[in-house]
Amino acid sequence: MMRLLFFILIFIGSFQVSAQRIVKGKVTDAETGDPIPFASVLLKGTSVGKSTDFEGNFIIESNVSADSLQVSYLGYFSQTKPLTDAREQTINFQLRPSDFELEAFVFEAGENPAFEIIRRAVAKKKEFDKRNLEAYETKNYTKIEIDIDQVSESFTQRKAVQKVTNVLDSIKQLTNDEGEKILPIFFSETLSKFYFRNNPELKKEIVEKSKVTGVGITDGSTTSQITGSAFQEYNFYKNWLNILEKEFVSPIADGWKGFYDYDLLDSVLIEGDSAYLLQVYPLREQDLAFSGTIWINTKTYALKQVDLTINKEANLNFIERIKIQQVLQPTASGPLIPSKTRVQIKIGQVTPNTAGLLAKFYTSADSVKLNDPQQTSFFNQAVVLRPDFDSGGEEFWKANRQDPLSSEELAVLQMVDTLRKIPVIRFYSEGLKFFATGYLPVGKVDLGPWPGFFNYNDVEGVRLGMGFRTNLKFSNKWLLEGYAAYGLKDERLKFTGSVTRILNRERWTTLSLTSQREIDQVGLEIESLAGNSIFLAASRFGTLRRPYLSTNHRLEFQREIFKGFLLSAGLRTSQFDPLYDFFYLEKDTGEYKSEFHTTEAKVGVRYGRDEIIIINDNERVSFGPSRWPIFELNYTKGFQWLDGDFDYSKLSLYVYQRLNMGMLGVSRYEAEAGKIFGEVPYPLLRNHLGNETLFYTNAAFNTMNFNEFASDQYFSLRYRHFFEGFLLNKIPLIKKLKWRGVANANILFGSVRDANIANAPTEDPDGNMLETFGRLDPAKPYLELGYGIENIFKFFRVDFFHRMTYLDNPGAKPFGVKISAQIIL
Structure with missing residues (x-):
């Protein structure tokens, strides 16, 4: 009897020891070191196992005998490690990624479940x-x-x-x-x-x-x-x-059947809820679509979890993988x-x-x-x-x-x-920032911008310059900026100096005073091309087109009234001193004059409903809109006081929007309309921006010549479409190159009143011919159409433009090729 009891106690003891066998550990990605959630951890040869949590951890408590532990997960090579006899042990796994097989499942008949x-x-x-x-x-x-x-x-x-x-x-x-x-x-x-x-x-x-x-x-x-x-x-x-500024289609998008195939793998229990486990495949490997797994609640059909990857075959540059893992809670x-x-x-x-x-x-x-x-x-x-x-x-x-x-x-x-x-x-990190921003931080000031250190053109010859701006270490309320340059040929000093007082950083409010003396070009003013540095630099080297010396002083105020709504106002005086043969006829006396002075008051509003703005040091930085357009409305009044020579008004409206066109790609458009009231010399008209350089820019009409057209009332629409991988992804040889199609359509309506035409004489007082400006026929728009390929060798873009109207104008070219370099994903 005692011997029987002894064996019973031994059996119970061994059962208790076995029941308390605990195996725990963590499963991570061997390449990234990140946890792998939702992986299957199984005592090999049994049905006992667990799934890893979101941090990749697992704990298995079981009395089932097994000699090894196996971990597997879709998109990774499985791995097996031996178990020891210890009652508690820790075993960690690092899994190597594998590629998805996009055509692994074939359904013989009926609809895919x-x-x-x-x-x-x-x-x-x-x-x-x-x-x-x-x-x-x-x-x-x-x-x-x-x-x-x-x-x-x-x-x-x-x-x-x-x-x-x-x-x-x-x-x-x-x-x-x-x-x-x-x-x-x-x-x-x-x-x-x-x-x-x-x-x-x-x-x-x-x-x-x-x-x-x-x-x-x-x-x-x-x-x-x-x-x-x-x-x-x-x-x-x-x-x-x-x-990353690219549009990826969701596995549960409305148009899912045009992008994805699916396979029902299993029904699993997650935190007490039963869920369908589905594998997701893109129909075309070059599409911006996901591969991986999703879990959908069997009762409510709500997403429970996702583990999705964009693989390197997708039409992306430099990106080998984008992986998103997510757990959703109701x-x-x-x-x-x-x-x-x-x-x-x-x-x-x-x-x-x-x-x-x-x-x-x-x-x-x-x-x-x-x-x-x-x-x-x-x-x-x-x-x-x-x-x-x-x-x-x-x-x-x-x-x-x-x-x-x-x-x-x-x-x-x-x-x-x-x-x-x-x-x-x-040294290297500061050097990269200097190249990217144009400024080198030195204590409380930043030196630059480096593109302004050296220039060469026919007016100034060799031009040397240097500038600075204060940074946040100097003050979060005051911003001081200065720049000076000297031309060795014209022997003129050019300068810019400004002081800005930041009155409110939360509801962005600033007051600034600027004084500037600089060489500009009619229709290519620095102020209007500030965001197109490459095009501006190219247009300021070599021969300057209709250059003039501009001296201006500005007082400006801006305040964000409510989310996305920015109000601005200012007063400006400017002196126009031409460096080319220019005359206009004074309205009252009919005399020939070449220099003029303007005094302007300006008020404007900008509204971006979903525009994201952050404060970078002492500047506002826009990350652009995600859905709604951005509107800008400006009104300028020119006065004949404070030495102003003309009385006029300018009204303009600008609209920009980014449009997601689904599988067709992404579109962007810029629409602008304006009208000038009053009689002014043609440098004060809207001189539409042409492009005679080899470089493409979306700010200009790319087959229009410099100073070819000016208007006192106008409407323009510049439309750009990026096909991403659409069409080219379906061509067997081309799709491997990851080229992407682009298209352009630019149209301009404009006219000039007779009074402003009469202000621009065709001859100077000595009878010599003068350059004036070209005019658009109100019933005939300027139109150019373009198409091209981007992502050539991952960096280059080539655009082909056809000029459709005004082909008889002097110097008009019906066809043009523009190139550009860009870093895009």
């Missing part, structure tokens, strides 16, 4: 789209890491790189299981509150705390505005997701809000001797509050920093992170902090 699931999910989109909430707000945590990866042997042998790697003793800590090195260069963490309001749709993020560490990062305030969750928004209930009102989102963007090597980049973004959201909308005025500024946003120490972040940092991320922080202090790194 996954189609009905997708059809029902699409029908329920409005019910679960968070944009249908009246309002919501969340507390968000965001972290961003940027690494240099694919570090080639030739890259590491460079002297500058060796100086870095010799300092970084900890570089061995940051390798994957294949021993491939990664070099982190940026890491940020942000705690913020995100606000959304519907009707009208408005968004705002208040950054409460931000911690930014990065190579070349000198001002955390600017960076902190773009590292929060406002720029990490991925809503798969939209038909199209804008990522709100009390029904619509879903992402609780956790992870994004990886892998940028490949441009050449075999360079390195690649890996950018990783993570956002988690909690403390959701619904249907308590803020006032419209609350959304005046899209991103706001708390006054003490950068004051949080390490103890604060340990206590307030929604997710603790991994040991790898802690090593990243240490390495980035070391990197940014190495002299050679500082």
